[in-house]
Amino acid sequence: MEGDIANMGQFIGAGLAAIGSGAAAIGVGHVAGNFLAGALRNPSAAPGQTATLFIGIAFAEALGIFAFLVALLLMFAV
Amino acid sequence: MADEAKGGALEFHPMDQFIVEPLFGGDTIHWYTPTNVTLWMFLTVLAITAMLVLGTRGRAIVPSRAQSVAELAYGFVYKMVEDVAGKDAVKFFPYIFTLFLFIIFANFLGLIPMAFTTTSHIAVTAVMALAVFLTVTVVGFVKNGASFLSLFWVSSAPAAIRPVLAVIEVISYFVRPVSHSVRLAGAMMAGHAVVKVFAGFAAIAAIAPLSIVAVVAIYGLEVLVSAIQAYVFTILTCVYLKDALHPHH
Numbered sequence: 001m002e003g004d005i006a007n008m009g010q011f012i013g014a015g016l017a018a019i020g021s022g023a024a025a026i027g028v029g030h031v032a033g034n035f036l037a038g039a040l041r042n043p044s045a046a047p048g049q050t051a052t053l054f055i056g057i058a059f060a061e062a063l064g065i066f067a068f069l070v071a072l073l074l075m076f077a078v
Numbered sequence: 079m080a081d082e083a084k085g086g087a088l089e090f091h092p093m094d095q096f097i098v099e100p101l102f103g104g105d106t107i108h109w110y111t112p113t114n115v116t117l118w119m120f121l122t123v124l125a126i127t128a129m130l131v132l133g134t135r136g137r138a139i140v141p142s143r144a145q146s147v148a149e150l151a152y153g154f155v156y157k158m159v160e161d162v163a164g165k166d167a168v169k170f171f172p173y174i175f176t177l178f179l180f181i182i183f184a185n186f187l188g189l190i191p192m193a194f195t196t197t198s199h200i201a202v203t204a205v206m207a208l209a210v211f212l213t214v215t216v217v218g219f220v221k222n223g224a225s226f227l228s229l230f231w232v233s234s235a236p237a238a239i240r241p242v243l244a245v246i247e248v249i250s251y252f253v254r255p256v257s258h259s260v261r262l263a264g265a266m267m268a269g270h271a272v273v274k275v276f277a278g279f280a281a282i283a284a285i286a287p288l289s290i291v292a293v294v295a296i297y298g299l300e301v302l303v304s305a306i307q308a309y310v311f312t313i314l315t316c317v318y319l320k321d322a323l324h325p326h327h
Contacts, residue, residue, distance in 0.1 A: 058310040065264035
């Protein structure tokens with residue numbers, strides 16, 4: 001492919017992939033916010049659920065990191 | 079490669095810190111070449127050994143600082159394995175404790191300026207995630223035999239959609255090592271790249287004070303992320319192990 005057009009596509013694609021980070025941020029915020037809402041209603045049950053909280057955050061965050069990985073691949077590997 | 083993008087506004091490229099280089103000069107890297115990755119992995123193991131062997135050498139009733147850190151880490155991971163994976167998973171505790179200590183020490187050593195973060199390379203994390211994946215699969219089949227496959231057959235769901243769920247469960251089972259490794263490597267790489275990007279902005283006089291404050295703030299966040307990612311990797315190992323030991327939904 002012609003260099004300029006291909007480069008432009010890479011940059012646009014990497015920028016679009018960065019939207020995924022924002023989506024992951026919404027997901028992580030949703031998990032943490034709901035945990036806090038639940039924890040404030042029943043504080044005595046909260047400490048037992050921190051492991052679940054972190055697992056939930058990890059799953060939500062993984063997809064954002066996949067988006068970051070796509071951006072990295074477009075910038076450096078393609 | 080987008081060559082004109084390199085070094086545009088920044089003094090150095092933020093991804094330069096992840097280049098694997100031979101330790102004693104030369105250009106080619108064989109599997110036996112000592113590189114900066116080898117060096118920092120060795121330092122990681124050395125630091126863990128120092129904490130666990132030298133730190134607890136006194137075996138004091140009232141622990142010294144190093145001994146109490148070692149005891150806290152031991153108790154923390156032991157409780158995690160027991161709570162998440164169950165009592166019968168405790169015989170895998172040495173393996174999980176090793177993973178936890180290696181990751182958390184590699185992450186923290188990588189935060190030292192000019193250090194190399196070994197866990198930011200997918201090659202490193204993929205080996206650990208694949209080892210966990212293989213262990214869990216083998217343990218699952220050895221413990222449960224063919225009934226381990228009931229992990230994929232969600233018996234609580236309506237019979238009609240069970241085949242569909244089985245396909246999804248199988249796919250998600252095999253994506254586990256990918257997400258397990260990419261999560262750790264991606265989080266470490268992204269965080270260190272962000273620190274370097276802000277450090278690069280510090281060379282521009284107008285925004286230097288702001289970017290230095292930002293570097294400090296992001297560094298603080300990175301300390302937190304280092305610990306949390308080690309915790310997450312370990313707890314997911316426990317979750318996978320629980321699936322292998324008790325596959326029935």
